[in-house]
Amino acid sequence: MVKVKALTSFYRILHPRPTALIVSMDEENRPNVMACSWLSPASMEPPMVLVLLGEQSYTRSLIVECGEFTVNIPSRRQMKLVKVAGTRTGRETDKFKTVKATLKPGRKVRVPVIEECPANIECKVKGTFEAGECLAILGEVLDAYADRKAFQKGLWKVKVPLHVWGSWFAYAGKPVKEW
Numbered sequence: 001m002v003k004v005k006a007l008t009s010f011y012r013i014l015h016p017r018p019t020a021l022i023v024s025m026d027e028e029n030r031p032n033v034m035a036c037s038w039l040s041p042a043s044m045e046p047p048m049v050l051v052l053l054g055e056q057s058y059t060r061s062l063i064v065e066c067g068e069f070t071v072n073i074p075s076r077r078q079m080k081l082v083k084v085a086g087t088r089t090g091r092e093t094d095k096f097k098t099v100k101a102t103l104k105p106g107r108k109v110r111v112p113v114i115e116e117c118p119a120n121i122e123c124k125v126k127g128t129f130e131a132g133e134c135l136a137i138l139g140e141v142l143d144a145y146a147d148r149k150a151f152q153k154g155l156w157k158v159k160v161p162l163h164v165w166g167s168w169f170a171y172a173g174k175p176v177k178e179w
């Protein structure tokens with residue numbers, strides 16, 4: 001095996017990764033949405049997630065101010081929203097006016113969830129720390145629910161978009177039981 005240096009693109013080694021739509025809210029309860037693929041489960045007990053948001057993101061300041069956010073996993077049908085959420089900033093655009101989406105109140109948080117997304121996770125900020133140009137936001141998961149047809153017994157039954165990079169996405173095939 002001949003290995004070439006990949007330090008400058010090390011993070012691409014860790015893609016494709018699940019794509020999420022992060023919803024946050026300003027002090028006047030106006031929701032904003034951004035696309036995010038640098039996120040990970042962080043703990044099962046208590047349930048926690050970690051999201052990494054760059055300096056450019058308006059969502060980052062909204063989450064720090066509001067203390068809550070929701071993680072919404074889109075299906076392929078929501079790719080128009082993913083594009084707008086990931087290429088425009090809520091500082092300048094009301095993205096929910098650009099692309100239609102049904103916002104439903106969170107069950108445990110004030111920030112809404114996107115009804116059309118087959119899975120939703122409601123989070124409260126537990127802590128933050130700087131990680132280079134990103135702010136790592138640790139969120140305690142207060143509630144999580146998924147469409148019963150799309151997500152069964154802990155397995156996705158629909159192909160959710162995995163972010164490869166830029167505007168490239170992959171859709172995983174059928175799971176294979178290896179042992």
Ligand SMILES: Cc1cc2nc3c(=O)[nH]c(=O)nc-3n(C[C@H](O)[C@H](O)[C@H](O)COP(=O)(O)O)c2cc1C
Nearest residue numbers: 034035036037038053054057058059086088089090
């Ligand atoms: C699929 C996808 C994934 C993205 N993942 C991240 C991410 O993990 N962290 C981040 O800071 N920006 C990420 N971005 C870029 C933000 O979504 C983009 O900067 C967006 O305009 C931020 O919106 P806001 O300013 O309204 O928060 C991603 C973009 C796309 C298209």
